[in-house]
Amino acid sequence: MDEIQQYMREKAEQVEEKLGEYVKEAPGVPKSLKEAMTYSLMAGGKRLRPTLVLATAEALGGEEAKALPFACAVEMIHTYSLIHDDLPSMDNDDYRRGRLTNHKVYGEAMAILAGDALLTKAFGVMAEGALDAGLPGETALNLIREGAVRAGAEGMVGGQVKDIQGENGKLELEHLQDIHRSKTGDLITFSVRMGALVANATENQLITLTGYAERLGLAFQIQDDVLDVVGDREKLGKPVGSDEEKNKATYPALLGLAASRDWVRNLVEEAKELVRSEPGIRGARLLAIADYLVSRES
Amino acid sequence: MDEIQQYMREKAEQVEEKLGEYVKEAPGVPKSLKEAMTYSLMAGGKRLRPTLVLATAEALGGEEAKALPFACAVEMIHTYSLIHDDLPSMDNDDYRRGRLTNHKVYGEAMAILAGDALLTKAFGVMAEGALDAGLPGETALNLIREGAVRAGAEGMVGGQVKDIQGENGKLELEHLQDIHRSKTGDLITFSVRMGALVANATENQLITLTGYAERLGLAFQIQDDVLDVVGDREKLGKPVGSDEEKNKATYPALLGLAASRDWVRNLVEEAKELVRSEPGIRGARLLAIADYLVSRES
Numbered sequence: 001m002d003e004i005q006q007y008m009r010e011k012a013e014q015v016e017e018k019l020g021e022y023v024k025e026a027p028g029v030p031k032s033l034k035e036a037m038t039y040s041l042m043a044g045g046k047r048l049r050p051t052l053v054l055a056t057a058e059a060l061g062g063e064e065a066k067a068l069p070f071a072c073a074v075e076m077i078h079t080y081s082l083i084h085d086d087l088p089s090m091d092n093d094d095y096r097r098g099r100l101t102n103h104k105v106y107g108e109a110m111a112i113l114a115g116d117a118l119l120t121k122a123f124g125v126m127a128e129g130a131l132d133a134g135l136p137g138e139t140a141l142n143l144i145r146e147g148a149v150r151a152g153a154e155g156m157v158g159g160q161v162k163d164i165q166g167e168n169g170k171l172e173l174e175h176l177q178d179i180h181r182s183k184t185g186d187l188i189t190f191s192v193r194m195g196a197l198v199a200n201a202t203e204n205q206l207i208t209l210t211g212y213a214e215r216l217g218l219a220f221q222i223q224d225d226v227l228d229v230v231g232d233r234e235k236l237g238k239p240v241g242s243d244e245e246k247n248k249a250t251y252p253a254l255l256g257l258a259a260s261r262d263w264v265r266n267l268v269e270e271a272k273e274l275v276r277s278e279p280g281i282r283g284a285r286l287l288a289i290a291d292y293l294v295s296r297e298s
Numbered sequence: 299m300d301e302i303q304q305y306m307r308e309k310a311e312q313v314e315e316k317l318g319e320y321v322k323e324a325p326g327v328p329k330s331l332k333e334a335m336t337y338s339l340m341a342g343g344k345r346l347r348p349t350l351v352l353a354t355a356e357a358l359g360g361e362e363a364k365a366l367p368f369a370c371a372v373e374m375i376h377t378y379s380l381i382h383d384d385l386p387s388m389d390n391d392d393y394r395r396g397r398l399t400n401h402k403v404y405g406e407a408m409a410i411l412a413g414d415a416l417l418t419k420a421f422g423v424m425a426e427g428a429l430d431a432g433l434p435g436e437t438a439l440n441l442i443r444e445g446a447v448r449a450g451a452e453g454m455v456g457g458q459v460k461d462i463q464g465e466n467g468k469l470e471l472e473h474l475q476d477i478h479r480s481k482t483g484d485l486i487t488f489s490v491r492m493g494a495l496v497a498n499a500t501e502n503q504l505i506t507l508t509g510y511a512e513r514l515g516l517a518f519q520i521q522d523d524v525l526d527v528v529g530d531r532e533k534l535g536k537p538v539g540s541d542e543e544k545n546k547a548t549y550p551a552l553l554g555l556a557a558s559r560d561w562v563r564n565l566v567e568e569a570k571e572l573v574r575s576e577p578g579i580r581g582a583r584l585l586a587i588a589d590y591l592v593s594r595e596s
Contacts, residue, residue: 026452028456029456030463033456087410089410108387112410119414119417125446127439131440136435140435142425144442148418148425152419157415164407165328
């Protein structure tokens with residue numbers, strides 16, 4: 001395992017430990033609800049979003065302990081979105097990362113409620129994290145407001161609506177990109193911006209890092225589509241070719257495999273160049289994360 | 299219509315106008331999602347929670363304009379909870395307030411997402427409202443944190459889990475009260491506390507008003523159960539006796555109708571006495587709202 005994978009593994013473990021505490025600590029929560037929340041929170045995965053929060057804060061010399069609650073908050077939002085997306089009335093998936101989906105284990109009602117609870121908790125964790133970190137009130141409130149926009153109707157939830165409505169229909173490239181910008185890009189961008197804001201980024205640093213995150217988010221999505229065509233079932237934890245089977249619009253389907261891969265490489269180069277160009281960012285980890293995204297197999 | 303009903307009608311209209319703006323203004327939201335969100339937000343109802351935010355702020359001499367976003371936020375949370383509660387996998391209700399439920403009109407997927415979007419938006423509206431009102435950062439962040447607790451796994455969502463698990467089973471009185479304290483009480487208490495915090499309540503005033511709200515919330519729930527037995531179908535907008543049909547545990551079923559009604563009256567008297575006893579609260583409206591809750595027919 002090379003250095004960046006080691007780093008990501010460490011950050012994932014830190015985040016998982018803290019996530020476990022958040023759910024375990026909460027008083028008066030029905031046992032079954034705690035179980036359902038924990039099941040999906042602890043389902044593993046790369047923990048890309050929280051790692052980006054932590055790595056960005058670190059790149060600006062911020063304290064990791066102050067960034068950790070925000071890392072957990074974004075993972076809670078991501079996890080809730082997966083639980084709801086998997087529901088029978090949405091993507092109707094029985095498996096995710098090789099395990100039964102939440103509603104297959106706990107039933108639909110509990111899956112919906114576990115998702116609702118995680119989403120709600122995320123905002124509480126952000127507010128608490130801001131208080132504990134002593135963030136300026138205005139910074140913290142703007143961050144929460146931005147989180148609501150990027151995770152909500154204008155962002156991730158809106159993206160899921162567009163995605164559902166686009167399924168089984170022909171999608172133009174621009175439309176596909178618009179879906180992904182909101183469905184997955186917004187939360188990735190929010191992760192990087194949270195890390196930056198917690199570490200007192202300058203306005204210029206924030207703009208540069210936002211550009212990095214936007215390119216990373218798009219590259220990540222295209223690479224996901226590429227892996228769905230060429231990936232290894234074992235490593236992916238889901239059947240290869242499942243997008244094609246669902247007649248989903250994907251980048252390889254629209255552009256071909258070679259062009260999709262070139263695009264990923266270009267986006268990653270641009271993202272890295274942005275980070276390198278900005279003074280005051282110790283960006284080695286951010287560069288390595290970008291490289292990892294191209295080389296990954298799952 | 300007497301004065302308090304007139305007042306509640308006016309506040310409801312103010313809240314509805316502002317709610318409409320919040321959804322309409324949001325850029326980049328898919329049209330279908332806006333429609334589904336608006337359908338349930340504009341489904342009428344007493345708007346008890348937002349009215350409590352506004353009336354409490356007013357009782358402490360706070361500015362109504364500063365309280366209005368928080369009033370809208372709590373109504374968004376309430377509305378999302380109704381949409382999700384009505385889903386086929388939960389209460390499976392086709393009608394609410396005499397209109398088709400969200401999922402009957404827009405389908406299950408859209409209903410889930412419209413609920414998710416409203417919940418998310420609520421936190422954005424609180425953060426924005428706090429910034430616009432110039433609330434101290436610490437007050438605002440504590441308020442958001444409390445909202446997440448009261449609306450989340452520890453509060454409303456947890457209450458819905460307990461409620462689902464209690465259906466078709468015998469429930470003791472204490473357990474029933476615990477369900478309602480979290481399922482409906484927490485959000486009513488949060489409404490009053492938000493109004494108080496926005497208006498710079500003293501610590502004593504906050505404690506007193508919390509006591510008022512807790513009694514009001516319980517009285518409201520018992521009265522709901524009473525109306526389900528003795529109410530008028532037209533006024534209720536749902537079939538009378540629907541709780542009994544679902545074999546739901548209710549206060550009249552556990553205590554009898556007369557004792558349930560007495561309890562409501564006692565709780566309302568206690569709530570009113572608290573408000574009267576606290577210096578610096580111009581509580582006429584809060585008293586009238588409590589009285590209205592006993593006399594209402596829907």
